[in-house]
Amino acid sequence: MKIQSWFKHLMVGGVCAALLAGCGNGAVSNATSSANNAISTAGSIVIQHDMGTTELKQPASHVVALEWSFVDDLLALGITPVGIADDDKPKAMEKLAGKPIEYIPLGKRETPDLEKIAGAAPDLIIADTDRHSKVKDQLDQIAPTIVLNSRKGSYDDSIKDFETIAKAVGKESEAKARLAQHDKMMAAMKKQVEALPEKKVLVGVARKGDFNAHSTTSYAGEVLSDIGFENVVQGSENEPYKEVNLETITAIDPDIIFIATDDSQVITNEWKKLPVWQNLKAVKNHHVYMVDRDIWTRFRGITPAEKIGQSALDYINGKLKSES
Numbered sequence: 001m002k003i004q005s006w007f008k009h010l011m012v013g014g015v016c017a018a019l020l021a022g023c024g025n026g027a028v029s030n031a032t033s034s035a036n037n038a039i040s041t042a043g044s045i046v047i048q049h050d051m052g053t054t055e056l057k058q059p060a061s062h063v064v065a066l067e068w069s070f071v072d073d074l075l076a077l078g079i080t081p082v083g084i085a086d087d088d089k090p091k092a093m094e095k096l097a098g099k100p101i102e103y104i105p106l107g108k109r110e111t112p113d114l115e116k117i118a119g120a121a122p123d124l125i126i127a128d129t130d131r132h133s134k135v136k137d138q139l140d141q142i143a144p145t146i147v148l149n150s151r152k153g154s155y156d157d158s159i160k161d162f163e164t165i166a167k168a169v170g171k172e173s174e175a176k177a178r179l180a181q182h183d184k185m186m187a188a189m190k191k192q193v194e195a196l197p198e199k200k201v202l203v204g205v206a207r208k209g210d211f212n213a214h215s216t217t218s219y220a221g222e223v224l225s226d227i228g229f230e231n232v233v234q235g236s237e238n239e240p241y242k243e244v245n246l247e248t249i250t251a252i253d254p255d256i257i258f259i260a261t262d263d264s265q266v267i268t269n270e271w272k273k274l275p276v277w278q279n280l281k282a283v284k285n286h287h288v289y290m291v292d293r294d295i296w297t298r299f300r301g302i303t304p305a306e307k308i309g310q311s312a313l314d315y316i317n318g319k320l321k322s323e324s
Contacts, residue, residue: 047168049146050129051136056144059170060124064143066112067128067150072096072301073162076178077171083120085112096299118142124168129153150300152240155222158300182302186227189309193228196316198255201229202282204244205297206259206266213244219300220260220308227309229256246271250280256316257282260293289315289322 045056064083065071074081075097083104086093094100104120107113110131117125117139125145127136130152139145146168148161159179166175193199203220204213214221215235225231232252233242249257257280259268271277282288295307314320 045168045170047146047164049164050149051133051147054144054146056124056168060122060144060168062121062123063169064106064117064120064122064125066106066126066132067109067148068092068096068298069150069153069158069161069300069304070126070128070148070165072299072303073165074169075101076162076302077166077169077174079169079171082122083117085109092294092298095294096301096304114138114142126165126168153219153300154217154237154240155219155226155305158219158302158305162302178302182306185306186309189227189313192313198285198287199228199230200232200252200255201258201312202232202249202252202254202256203258203296204233204260205293206261206268207263208265209267210243211245211249211267212241214297215240215242219305220296223305223308224312227312229312246274246276250276253281255281255285256287256289258289258291258296258312258315260291260296262293287316291315291322 043057045059047054047056061079062082063074063079065074065081066085068084068086071081071084071093080097080101081103083106084093085106085108086103087108088105090105093103104116106116106120109128112132114135122143125139125143127133127139127145127147128151129147129149132139133147136145136147146164148164149157150161153161162179163175166172201224202213203224204211213233215233216222216225216231217235217237218240221231221233221235221240232254233244235242259266261268277283280288291311295304295311311320315322
């Protein structure tokens with residue numbers, strides 16, 4: 001259903017007025033960072049985010065998450081989202097949560113179903129900067145909406161997003177405790193990485209026709225860098241992912257390669273048949289690992305970062321076997 005027709009339908013049915021009554025949204029156009037940007041004023045909570053500011057009259061409790069990292073953030077704070085843009089993959093959400101959870105599925109992350117979002121009756125919508133900026137106005141008609149950088153964000157961005165979400169739902173003390181635990185876990189992993197003789201890593205997503213490296217500024221790339229690995233692909237804020245070919249990989253010759261994929265037919269299957277691939281240091285030393293794409297590249301939250309770091313070490317130390 002087109003957004004214009006959907007909105008007209010709500011107006012005719014009298015639903016929109018009821019939804020708008022609880023919005024209290026004070027969004028402005030100047031984009032700002034989401035780090036530590038929620039403050040309490042006159043009994044309300046003002047959240048600064050990537051598309052301005054949004055005012056909440058009280059901490060949100062019925063939250064819609066349009067990106068998977070926001071689901072992880074909420075779960076880490078003891079809140080199950082009322083609605084999730086789950087890409088029609090409930091099993092992925094079960095993997096993310098570590099158990100079955102109840103929620104309203106909202107369709108694809110890229111094009112969430114606005115009618116279903118309205119039906120979930122949220123008091124807060126958390127949207128992604130890259131995917132949802134163009135529908136921010138429509139989302140605001142349903143409930144107060146904050147926009148955070150997840151899909152193209154770094155690990156550091158994910159921490160800042162977690163802190164902002166915690167303030168929006170009134171869970172700041174819980175977030176502080178969880179981050180202290182997280183920092184302790186990551187520090188322990190860093191000590192293990194320091195003891196490794198080789199630390200140069202390449203991590204990326206393999207598809208049928210290309211290989212996208214997750215650079216130093218990507219989520220997974222920065223997680224690995226944070227615990228002491230050296231990512232061989234440099235990135236920028238605007239270019240966290242870089243397409244690389246076998247020639248490029250041969251030139252940088254990493255010590256360790258992590259390949260995230262959920263496809264059976266990928267370009268690396270063809271590369272493995274070539275002598276140049278067999279001569280790579282990582283291949284000769286048996287340090288090429290096929291890893292879970294959901295955990296390594298899609299979930300992008302506090303708990304997935306811990307899982308990435310620990311699984312990387314477990315693969316290298318032989319405690320975990322590669323998926324192929």
